[in-house]
Amino acid sequence: MRQVLALVVTAALAIAVPVWSNAWAFDGEKELYEAAKKEKQFTWYTAHYDSETAAAVCNGFEKKYAGIKCEYVRTTAQVAYQRVSQDMKAGLAVASVFSSTDTSHYGHMKKDGWLQPYKPKNLGELIDGFKAYNDPDHLFVATAAGLVLITYNTSVVSEKDAPKKWTDLLDPKWKGKISIGHPGFSGYVGTWVVQMRKSYGWDYFKKLEVNKPRIGRSINDTVTMLNARESWVAAGPSATTLISKDKGNPLALVYPEDGAILMISPSAILKNAPAPNTAKLFMEYLLGKECNDIMVKFRQDPVNKTVKVPAGMKSVAEVKTIRPTYDEIDKGIPEVKEMFRDTFGI
């Protein structure tokens, strides 16, 4: 009788303990949540994703951690950096979390002492290949991934005619029909321009100018240009284009033969964050399963190793990707901004 009882209790414990400990996903989450609840709300400057995805990520955070409001300000990377710089210069504490797509921003912010270190408990869930992009001193952590690739409108361009590699965009048949963003605003576009210069030299853009591309600001602008059929092909973002395709718009992706640009974008907690505990909780959330489930619904590439990429898109690991080094981005983006302005006049 005693042995049966012991067996039953052990079995019960074996089931109950894992269930019980999964209520809080990581060690110290409860305390962090209690501390964050006192801060009530936080502001997040982000250039990752687009407005809708940022809204969904914020809503997910508010649902998971009731009682804390998430206020996001979504702009392009350079505008976000300009805002945070103006805040810092004037001694204002506005944002708690900063997410840019221009990795060089983080080096500058580290040097200027604008960040505070935090090693997320969920760091183990980060895809191993992305860990190289984290700061060794835990000042910033990779929280988003995506691709810059060739996109087109299927109602005016057939799959056969679509460009297959980056140099195909220089073909005169695309004159007046290409859409791109501007490296002076977008971190995605800045990185793409640096990479194109690295692969093909600045001549690539001199030739691209002959095709008179439509130049916007954010890389997400390419999606609206394609949807409106103002342009037919674009150098666009994988995620935003796919969300639009999911909504029924006639869009398609081309994974370029010479490589899609791999974008790994970090997030950081600001040193003078008005809501530091919420910021830490948010960093855990960005790496966690719930957030990444939301992100893949919006066609972002997940950074959590347990979340699978949905059907209809390829994960960054399956595709040929290229990427400039950190130093190339750091030196390159300010250079290409000026060269771009001189070549395209704007």
Place this chain on the structure above:
Amino acid sequence: MRWRHLDRSLLLWLLAAGVLVALVANPIARLLWTSVQGTGGLTLDNYVTAFSRWRYVEALGNSLILGLSVGALCAVFGVPMAWAVSRTDMPGKGLVWIAVLGTFIVPNYLSAVAWILLAGPNAGWLNRSWTALTGAAAGPFNIYSMPGLVLVVAASSFPYMFVFTRSALDLISSEMEDAATTLGAGLWRTTLRVTLPLTLPAILAAFIVAFLEAIAIFGAPALIALPGRFQVVTTMLWQFFEFPPKVEVAAAYAMPLLAITVLLFWLQQRIIARKGYIALTGKGGERRMVRLGRWRWVVLGYCVFVTSLSFFLPMLVVLQAAFAKAWGRGFSLDNLTLHNLRFVLVDQPLTRAATVHTFVYGGVAAVLALVLALAIAYIVRRGLVPYGRVLSYVAMAPFVIPGIVLAIGFYASYTSPPLVLYGTAWILILAFTTRFLPIAYANSDAALRSINPELEDAVRILGGGRLLALRRVVGPLLKRGLAGAFILVFIPATRELSSAIFLCTAGTQVLAVLLFDKSDEGNFEYLSAIGLILVAGTVAMVLAGFRLVGRDFMLRRTAT
């Protein structure tokens, strides 16, 4: 001995004068000072940097072309309309008036968004209709060009030309025209040789106002010129503020703009001074409507054409886009959705805060501007302070300062010690107050002019102070005129973009800057939804204004 008889209110007037000078002179002085700052003290290097690149000089040239073209197009739009409404028996004048009022309410950047939807080279409605009707390969309209920008800005600015010209035409009695007709001149000859030349000063003055407005505008060029691959001075200044902000170079670059506006404003004042047309002179003379016969339908057609370009077509596409799933899919029922409004109002945390901020900042700025303007107008009219006339020039000075230049001056003055206002609502409120002070001043001045000092003297003879006279006698008389002036400052303040663009932070957003920020993703459905909220809010305020003040408040510049 004289000190005992000094009115205690003198301190108040000196305070008002001091506030005025600090508010207006400080940013400009700071701007000038910043433009000559270098790493090693005073230098002209910033001016060299600002004008060394061909791109920068080209932008200045583009601004001048824009200004001249807009002025000319405004005259083409506004003068015939003003003549038609003021002096002929054209039907539908009420409709035309409402459309002009509507044009005044719609901000220029929303107009730009609407025109992108109408005349985008491949996808715009006008081009699509054209290719459908004529079978051509592509439509002829390209909004992303200088002519496109000129059209958008002129369509937005022609109300000034309309109002100025109409006011002038209203004052001309028919005696001159009768004389011409008696001597044998026909309708057109009379109009072109007699009526219009009498209004030439008003037209010229309005041309200058349109020019000044066009070179200082920021929203429409940012949305149209950038994709159109050309820059104007205001977009160039914005570019100088990209990280790292080159405030010194921006200040230096802004100087020619300031110089041009000062010069032209001086010119405009010279023109108007010769023919005072502000107050009614009551000189009598009958004003009869010219009978047009069948031509009145042609004239009405022209008025409808112009107001379609400026109001009806843009509002139509904005409404369509605000309620569309994808604006490109057109006017079908299955394209209708409330999602855009829902996203903008619910999912986007900034919109609600921005709406509150927009109307609160606009309201506070309007009150402050009015109080200050009234004080200064009173000081000048009653000669309470020596050299009082100088104050009236200081009060009108912000008129010549383009909004974006004023913002740079405010940024330079109030983002570093001793007085750090950046990040607070006050820097925005003070910038709006300064920017719209001239409107408040012009109205307060006109209102005060009609009140005879005898009334206040009577109060003072009977033992009351000047302040009592103001409170119990002058104030009540001015109420109606001031309510009108309040609305005239409030409406532009709620949609002001160019001076708000550098001074907003995440916590002090306004709708205009929010709309502009969101335009980087090109999501016209959301932009239209935000624009609709702004216009609806403004219309609600205007209607409230009409109820408070009566029909006349924006029609005449006379006092009660």
